[in-house]
Amino acid sequence: MSSAQSSPVERIATEGYDVVVVGAGFAGMYMLHRLRGLGFSARLFEQGGGVGGTWYWNRYPGARCDVESMQYSYSFSEELQQEWDWSERYAPQPEILKYANHVADRFDLRRDIQFSTRVERAAFDERSNSWSVTTSDGKTVNARFVVLATGCLSNARKPDINGLENFKGPVYHTGNWPHEPVDFTGLRVALIGTGSSGIQSAPVIAEQAKHLTVFQRTANFSIPARNAALTDEEREAFRKNYPEIRRFAREVARNGIYAQQPDRGALDDDADARRGKYEARWERGGLTFMYVYNNLGLDRTANDTAANFVRGKIAEIVSDPETAKLLQPNSHPIGTKRICIDTDYFATFNRPNVSLVEIKTNPIQEITANAVRVAGTDHEVDALVLATGFDAMTGSVAKIDIRGRGGQTLNQKWAEGPKTYLGLMSAGFPNLFIITGPGSPSVLSNMIVSIEQHVDWIADGLVHMRKHGLATMEAGRAAEDKWVTHVNEVAHGTLYPQANSWYMGANIPGKPRIFMPYIGGVGVYRQICNDVAAKGYEGFVMERAVQPEAAAAS
Ligand code: NA7
Numbered sequence: 022m023s024s025a026q027s028s029p030v031e032r033i034a035t036e037g038y039d040v041v042v043v044g045a046g047f048a049g050m051y052m053l054h055r056l057r058g059l060g061f062s063a064r065l066f067e068q069g070g071g072v073g074g075t076w077y078w079n080r081y082p083g084a085r086c087d088v089e090s091m092q093y094s095y096s097f098s099e100e101l102q103q104e105w106d107w108s109e110r111y112a113p114q115p116e117i118l119k120y121a122n123h124v125a126d127r128f129d130l131r132r133d134i135q136f137s138t139r140v141e142r143a144a145f146d147e148r149s150n151s152w153s154v155t156t157s158d159g160k161t162v163n164a165r166f167v168v169l170a171t172g173c174l175s176n177a178r179k180p181d182i183n184g185l186e187n188f189k190g191p192v193y194h195t196g197n198w199p200h201e202p203v204d205f206t207g208l209r210v211a212l213i214g215t216g217s218s219g220i221q222s223a224p225v226i227a228e229q230a231k232h233l234t235v236f237q238r239t240a241n242f243s244i245p246a247r248n249a250a251l252t253d254e255e256r257e258a259f260r261k262n263y264p265e266i267r268r269f270a271r272e273v274a275r276n277g278i279y280a281q282q283p284d285r286g287a288l289d290d291d292a293d294a295r296r297g298k299y300e301a302r303w304e305r306g307g308l309t310f311m312y313v314y315n316n317l318g319l320d321r322t323a324n325d326t327a328a329n330f331v332r333g334k335i336a337e338i339v340s341d342p343e344t345a346k347l348l349q350p351n352s353h354p355i356g357t358k359r360i361c362i363d364t365d366y367f368a369t370f371n372r373p374n375v376s377l378v379e380i381k382t383n384p385i386q387e388i389t390a391n392a393v394r395v396a397g398t399d400h401e402v403d404a405l406v407l408a409t410g411f412d413a414m415t416g417s418v419a420k421i422d423i424r425g426r427g428g429q430t431l432n433q434k435w436a437e438g439p440k441t442y443l444g445l446m447s448a449g450f451p452n453l454f455i456i457t458g459p460g461s462p463s464v465l466s467n468m469i470v471s472i473e474q475h476v477d478w479i480a481d482g483l484v485h486m487r488k489h490g491l492a493t494m495e496a497g498r499a500a501e502d503k504w505v506t507h508v509n510e511v512a513h514g515t516l517y518p519q520a521n522s523w524y525m526g527a528n529i530p531g532k533p534r535i536f537m538p539y540i541g542g543v544g545v546y547r548q549i550c551n552d553v554a555a556k557g558y559e560g561f562v563m564e565r566a567v568q569p570e571a572a573a574a575s
Contacts, residue, residue, distance in 0.1 A: 037151070037162045037163030037164050038062045038063055038064045038162060038163070038164045038165075039056070039061040039062045039063060039164065039165050039166060039483075040052075040056050040061055040062070040063045040064075040164055040165065040166045040167070040168060040483070041063070041064050041065075041066065041140070041143075041152065041154045041162065041164040041166070041167050041168070042056070042063055042064070042065040042066075042167075042168045042170055043065075043066055043140045043167065043168065043169050043170060043171055043421070044065075044066075044067060044068075044074060044169070044170040044171045044172060044175075044417075045065055045067035045069070045071075045072040045073070045074065045125075045130075045134050045136075045170075046072070046073060046074015046075060046076070046077075046121075046170060046172050046175070047074060047095070047121065047468065047469055047472050048074070048170035048172070048456040048457060048472040048475070048476065049065055049067070049074070049168075049170035049456075050072060050121070050124060050125060050128075050130055051095065051097065051472060051473060051476045052065075052168050052170055052456065052476045052479070052480075053065050053130055053133055053134070054097075054128050054130060055476055055477070055480040056480065056483075057133070059480060059483070059484060061483065063133055064133060064135065064162060064164070065130075065133055065134040065135070066134075066135050066138045066139070066140050066154075066156055067134055067135070067136050067137075067138065068137070068138065068139040068140075068157075069136065069137070070136050070137050071118075071122065071136065072121045072122060072124075072125045072130070072131075072134070073117070073118045073121035073122070074121075074170075074172050074175060075172055075174055075175050075196075076114055076117045076118045076121060077118060077121075078175065078177065078196055078197050078198065079114060079195060079196055079198065079218070080114055080115075080198040080199070080200065081114075081193070081195040081198045081218060081221070081222045081406075081408070082203075082222045082225035082226055082229075083221040083222045083223075083224065083225035083226075083364070084113065084114035084195075084198075084218070084221060084222070085111045085112065085113050085114065085221060085246070085248070085362075086111055086112050086114075086117060087111065087217065087246075087307075087308055087359075087361070087362040088111075088278060088308065088467045088468075089110055089111060089278075089307065090107035090108075090109060090110065090111060090112035090116075090117075090251070091107055091251070091255075091256065091259040092266070092270060092278055092279060092467055092469075093112065093117075093467060093468075093469055094107070094120070094469060095124065095469060095473065096263070096267045096469075096470075096473060097473060099263075101124070101127065102260070102263055103260055103263075105120060105123065106256065107251055107256065108250060108251060109248055109249065109250055109251060110246070110247070110248050110249050110250075110251060111246050111248045111307075111362070135156075138156045138157055138158055139156065139157040140154055140155070140156055140157075140421055141155050141156060141157055141421065141422060142154070142155040142421065142422040142423075142424075143155075143167050143421060143422070143423050143424070143453070144422075144423075144424040144428075145424060145425050145426060145450065145451060145452070145453070147426060149163075150165070150451070150452070150492045150493050150566055151163050151164060151165050151452075152164050152165070152166070152167045152452065152453070154167060165452060165492075166452045166453070166454065166483065167452065167453050167454070168453075168454045168455075168456060168479060169417075169418055169421075169453070169454065169455045169456065169458070170456045171417035171418055171421075171455075172417055172457075173411075173413055173414045173457055173463050173464045173468075174196070174411045174413055174464070175196075175411065175416070175417045176411050176412045176413075176416030176417045176419075176420065177194045177195075177196030177197045177410075177411055178196075178409055178410055178411055178412050178416070178528070178529065179194060179407060179409070180213070180407065180409045181530070182213075182385050182387075182388055183385075183386065183387045183388065184387040184388040184389060185388050185405075187388060187389060187390055188388050188389070188390060188391075188405055189390045189391060190391070190402070190403045190404045190405065191203075191404050191405070192404075192405045192407065193404070193405065193406050193407065194406075194407045194408075194409070195214075195218035195219070195222060195406065195407065195408040196218065196410070196411055204229070205226055205229045205230040205404060206229055206230075206231075207230075207231050208230055208231055208402075208403040208404050209230065209231055209232040209233075209234070209401060209402045209403050209404075210226055210230040210232070210233050210234070210402060210403070210404045210405075210406060211234050211236060211393050211400065211402040211404070211405050211406065212226065212233060212234070212235045212236065212406045212408060213236045213385070213393075213405070213406070213407050213408065213409060214236075214238075214407060214408030214409040214410065215235065215237045215238070215239065215240065215241050215408070216241060216358075216359075216361070216408060216410055217359065217361045217362075218408040218410070219235070219408035220241060220243050220361045220363045220366045221361075221363065221364075221366075222406065222408060223235055223366060223369050223375075224363070224364060224365045224366055224368075224369045226406065227369050227372055227374060227375050230374065231374065232374045232375070232376070233369075233374060233375045233376075234375075234376050234377075234378055234393070234400050234402065235370075235375065235376070235377050235378070236378050236380050236385065236393060236395070237347065237348075237377060237378070237379055237380060237381075238380050238381050238384075239350070239352055239353075239358075239381065239521075240347065240348050240349060240350040240351070240352070241350055241358065241361050242328070242331050242350050242355045242356070242358075242360050242361065243331075243360070243361035243362065243363040243366050243367070244302075244303065244306060244307065244308070244310045244331070244360060244361070244362055244363070245303065245306045245362075245363060245364070246306050246307060246362045246363060246364050247304070247305065247306030247307065248306075248364055266279045267279075270467060270470050270543075271470055271474065271543065271544065271547060272544045272547065273544055274543070274544070275466075275542035275543065275544070276308075276462075276465055276466045276467060276542070276543065277462070277466035277467035277469075277470030277471060277543045278308065278309065278466075278467045278470075280309040280312055281309075281312065282312060282315075283312050283313060283314050283315040284315070285314060285315065286314050286315055286316035286320065286323055287313070287314040287316060287317060287320070287322075287323035287324075287326045287327065288316075288320075288322065288323055288326075289314075290314075295326055296330065298313050298314075299313060299326075299327065299330040303330075303331075303334060306362070307362060308360060308362060310327075310360065311327070311355070311356045311360060313327065314327075317355070317356060318354075318356055318357070318515050318516055318517065319514070319515055319516065320516075321354060321516060324354040324355055324356070324516055325354075327355050327356075328350070328354060328355040331350075331355060332349040332350070332351075334367075335348050335349050335367050336349065338367040338368055338371075339367050339368075339370050339371065340371045341370070341371075344370050344377050347377055347379050348367060348370065348377065352520075352521075353519060353520035353521070353522070354516045354519055354520065356516075357516050357517045357518075357519055357520035357522060358520045358522040358523075358524075359464070359522075359524075378393075378395055378400060380395055383395050383396040388405070391403075393405075410523060410528055411523065412529050412532070413464070413523040413524075413526075413528070413537075414439070414458075414459045414463070414464065414523075414526075414537045414538070415435060415439050415459060415526075415532075415537070416529075418431065418455065418458075419431075419432050419435070423450065423453070425447075425449040425450035425451070425453070426449045426450070426451070427449070429449055431447065431450060434447065434449060434450075435447075436533075437533050437535075438526075438533040438534075438535035438537075439458070439459035439460065439535065439537060440460075440501055440502075440505050441455065441458050441459060441460040441461075441496065441501065441504070441505070442460070442496035442497070442500050442501040442504050442560055442561070443460060443461060443496075443504060443546075443549070443550055443553065444457070444458040444459055444460035444461025444462075444463065444475075444538075444539060445458060445460075445461065445475065445478070445479070445496075445550075446494070446495065446496040446561070447496055447501070448495060448496040448497065448498045448501045449495075450495070450496075451493040451494060451495035452493055452494060452495070454475075454479045454482075456472060456475045456476060456479070457471050457472055457475055459537040459538065460504060460505065460508050460537070460538075460539055461475065461538065461539050461546065462538060462539050462540075462541070462542065462543045462546050463538050463539075464524065464538050465524075465538045465539075465540055466543045467543075470543060471543060474543070474546075474547055474550070478550050478554065481554060482494060482554070482558065485554075485558070486563065489563075490565060491563045491564065491565055492564060492565055492566035493562075493563065493564045493566075494558070494561055494562070494563045495561065495562045495563075496560070496561060496562075497560050497561060497562050499560075500559070500560025500561070501560075503560075504560075508536070508539050508540075509535070509536065511539065511540050511541050512536035512540050513536070515540055517536060517540060518536050524536055524537055524538060525537070
């Protein structure tokens, strides 16, 4: 923080930090960089042994980003985006982690990051208007502000399967994969879960293992990635056009990904034209399959045309008709669970060493010392891979004992579902920001686009407070209630709530069923946030510190 001594923001800084940031993934790293550039003192705590967040933990075979590498990257530094060479259309996890480390080095971030340290508690002191933050090393620091950059998919969830603890072989979770190489050669492997992690890892594990048995509760829609090495020309085309590509991703594309936008609904074309368009997108591969038409997320009949097309493709790829049938999703509209992007997932089931066990009608009864038991049959295996997902969006925040005004915990406040204003702050918890929190586009978007938008907005807010000598900023209750209602209304105007997805908290027994991300689109959302700021942070309550003399007199 700068040297002047008058404002309360500055006075507290001498006793601790202006800001504590939690998490050194892409959100935390950029937040730290911005804070330092603005002259705020900051300390970042990270539970992992290195930077990278979700890319630090998710090291499973085949882990890859489903957003193209030239777009899943920071835009805040022109030099960085011009100089960094992505090798493939979709970056593999090791390369994304290398990039995160490069950013940490390039911007000299490590000196303000304390690794292998979990934030366990954060309590707001209403007298000093500051947070006291306790970490797993038993220390407590003070900070005027806390920024939770804890990630949306960072709290790996072990399923409650009877007998799991009795299994004698190794048990891996895709979201918490060992740092040492894992060798499945000669082993019979069980893979439980067929979300993105299961779908990415199955083909790679199958190549190595003696036998792979995939246990599927819900069949998922997946589109071929068509991954390939990037050529110099392709990289150059992006680099030359980055200003426009980034602008479009931020302001126009609903999900923060630059791509051709749909100009009509699925039923505006006849069956032949539709099929031609779906074929072209299938051949191109990737998440933008859903951009063929503008009403696939809104209209069930339109959605069915795309879902039927993909089901048809699965039937074409998978040789055994029974297996193909099981792999065809029919429990949710396409796209209402995040669509998966794969390399040879469906074809993997044509291998002689791969089998599929459906566990929706017959759930896993028990895991024994050496087998997964389903419908009385023991499927003997040597290793277990749990690709069972995350307590998404709220899980990592919930693990911290956060206490706001009156000692209320955030978990108490969110017991019936997360409540935020703009996904950025929650009433009763002053000076506590969440990056890509529930109620913001977050997981429905290219995360880095949403992260940069939130970090910049928070940074602007802190500068505003410093400039006006303000001590606290807090979501107003009325604004928060209105926003929560709006987030819900927008979601319920779409097909998304029809799926039992982690967007809805449906993968965690007992978690409230609320559609957590804001589905209005990143451009619309950015404009809302900008307007709120331009109107003097409308809906937020910002206050000066009460001087001790004034407080004593009242
Ligand atoms: P997901 O998408 O939550 O997938 C988890 C999978 O694990 C899914 O198929 C679940 O079935 C299955 N699952 C979860 N619990 C169980 C139990 N108890 N028994 C059997 N099967 C279970 O997590 P991912 O890691 O694949 O991907 C998360 C996101 O990361 C992804 O969307 C991308 O954005 C990146 P279910 O569908 O609940 O029936």
